[in-house]
Amino acid sequence: MASKEGVERIAETALRTLGGWTAMLRMPAPASAGSSAEELGLATPQFQDFPLGPATFRKAESTAKLLVAASAVKKIIGAGSGLDGQFDSADVLFEEAAGVVVDGVVYEITDSVALSAEGGEYCWCLSLKAPVR
C-alpha cells in the first residue's frame, strides 16, 4: 500500500510529466497599521512571489483550474519560506493571496480544494479567474 509520502511523490511526478512548470503565488506584504493611505487606496502594499510547482492546468484548453503539488504548498506554509509560518492552513494562505502569476498574467484565486489519498493531501486544485481582457 502506498504511503502518504509515496502518493505525494507520484502526484509530483505526474504533474511534472503533464506540464511541470512553476507558477508564482503572489502574496501581499502585511498592511501598515493605522495607515489611512492604504485604506484609501493611495498606497499599495509590496508583493512577494513564491514558487508554486510543479503545476499544470487541469485541462489544456482552459485556465480555470490549476493543479499544484502539495509539496510546493507545504514548502510555502512551512518555516523558512519567508512567510515564517504565518499561515497554519493552506486555505487561509490562498484566501490571503493576491493571486497566481502564470506567464505574467495574474489570476485571482476563487476557491481551493485539497485532493487527498492515504490520509494526506497530494495535490491542490485552485479555481482561477482570469483578468478581464
Next chain:
Amino acid sequence: MQNAKDTFYEVLRGRLAALNPDRTIVLRGVTRPGVLVEENELITDVAEPDCFRMRWTKTATDANGALPMVIQQCEISYETAGTATNAGMDRGRMLAAMDGELLAVLKEAPQNAVKVNYAGLAFGHAAVSMQTNVWWSGVNFGPETMKNDRVMRTATIEVMSFQEAGER
C-alpha cells in the same frame, strides 16, 4: 469627487471606532475598525463577515448652483453568521446590532464634515482641509437576506458635496 468619498469613509471609520471599538477586522495582518471600501482593497471573492463594506455606485451632478453639486450613492453591505458559541442562533440579533451601529454613526450630529483632500498622504504629506463640506442623506435599509449560514443586508445612502474649483 474622490475627496468626498475619502472624507465620508474617514468620518464613518472614526465614528464607528468611537461607538464600538470591538467592531474590528483583520486585513493583511493588521487589526483596524470594521469598515472598508471595496474598491480600495485587493480583489477577492471572500466577503468578510461582521464588518461594513462600502461600495460606491451611482453618481449624479447638479450644475444649477454656484458650484456643481455632486451626489454619490454609497452601498454599505454587512453580513454575520452570529457567534459560534451560540451556534449562530443569534445571527438575527447580531445583524440588528449592526443596523443600530450604522444608524447611530450616520444620524450622529453633525450630519456633515469638512471635505478633506487626502492625496498628499501618498507622498508623506498631511491631509488638507478644503473650503466646503460633505453631507449625507438618511439611511435606506434594504431587506434582510440569507447567504448560506449568514444573514446580510445592504443599506444605501447618498453623499453630497460641492465640486470646488480645480478639484479633480
